[in-house]
Amino acid sequence: MNKPPYQSVLVVDDHKMIINGIRITIGHLFDDFYEAYNGSTGIELALQHHPQLVIMDYQLPDATGNMIVKEIKYRCPNSRVLAYTFNFDEDAILKMFSAGVNGYVLKSEDDAEFLRAIEYILDGRDYFCKEARNHIINRIAFQDDNTRLIVANMEFSQKEIEIIRLTCYQKTAREISEQVFLSERTVEQYRSNINKRIGARNLVGVIKFALKNGIIRIEEL
Numbered sequence: 001m002n003k004p005p006y007q008s009v010l011v012v013d014d015h016k017m018i019i020n021g022i023r024i025t026i027g028h029l030f031d032d033f034y035e036a037y038n039g040s041t042g043i044e045l046a047l048q049h050h051p052q053l054v055i056m057d058y059q060l061p062d063a064t065g066n067m068i069v070k071e072i073k074y075r076c077p078n079s080r081v082l083a084y085t086f087n088f089d090e091d092a093i094l095k096m097f098s099a100g101v102n103g104y105v106l107k108s109e110d111d112a113e114f115l116r117a118i119e120y121i122l123d124g125r126d127y128f129c130k131e132a133r134n135h136i137i138n139r140i141a142f143q144d145d146n147t148r149l150i151v152a153n154m155e156f157s158q159k160e161i162e163i164i165r166l167t168c169y170q171k172t173a174r175e176i177s178e179q180v181f182l183s184e185r186t187v188e189q190y191r192s193n194i195n196k197r198i199g200a201r202n203l204v205g206v207i208k209f210a211l212k213n214g215i216i217r218i219e220e221l
């Protein structure tokens with residue numbers, strides 16, 4: 001029997017059927033699977049096990065998910081957090097984003113997107129579904145005008161511009177490599193260098209830069 005690729009996951013959701021469904025979908029990917037039906041128990045289990053991944057609902061019986069995420073992020077800084085919820089309103093998404101989640105996926109999305117989000121997040125990247133991404137971009141895209149950068153003055157090559165565009169579309173390194181005819185390793189080096197040059201710490205930072213400088217349009221996302 002093959003060893004699961006990931007170590008441990010904690011699911012915090014007040015609906016047992018949802019947790020059971022998540023267990024069926026991803027349980028085989030983790031050595032350990034923990035579950036909590038409220039925020040306080042979620043924090044206790046997180047402190048006890050320091051899970052590699054936390055899957056967090058937004059609406060919990062004793063608190064909203066963003067409050068629990070802040071606590072877990074503060075006390076378990078190495079845990080990655082995926083918001084997985086029916087809440088698609090701007091307020092919930094922005095609160096979870098501000099709390100430090102590494103991804104946001106609606107429960108109405110299919111299993112493929114849920115699994116893709118987990119793969120991205122445990123690979124050290126961020127993953128936000130289109131609905132969440134649009135709310136975040138609408139809030140931040142045109143703020144901080146004093147930090148506007150001119151692409152030409154930064155001497156980006158055409159290949160770098162294309163990698164920025166494809167990154168904004170949440171393409172994997174493998175998918176990008178096939179389109180720009182570079183190895184996956186080289187693509188990752190390009191992306192790391194680009195992030196350092198533009199001061200982006202995550203996907204949203206890259207999107208913000210690309211929008212401000214006309215590399216992509218919000219309608220394309």
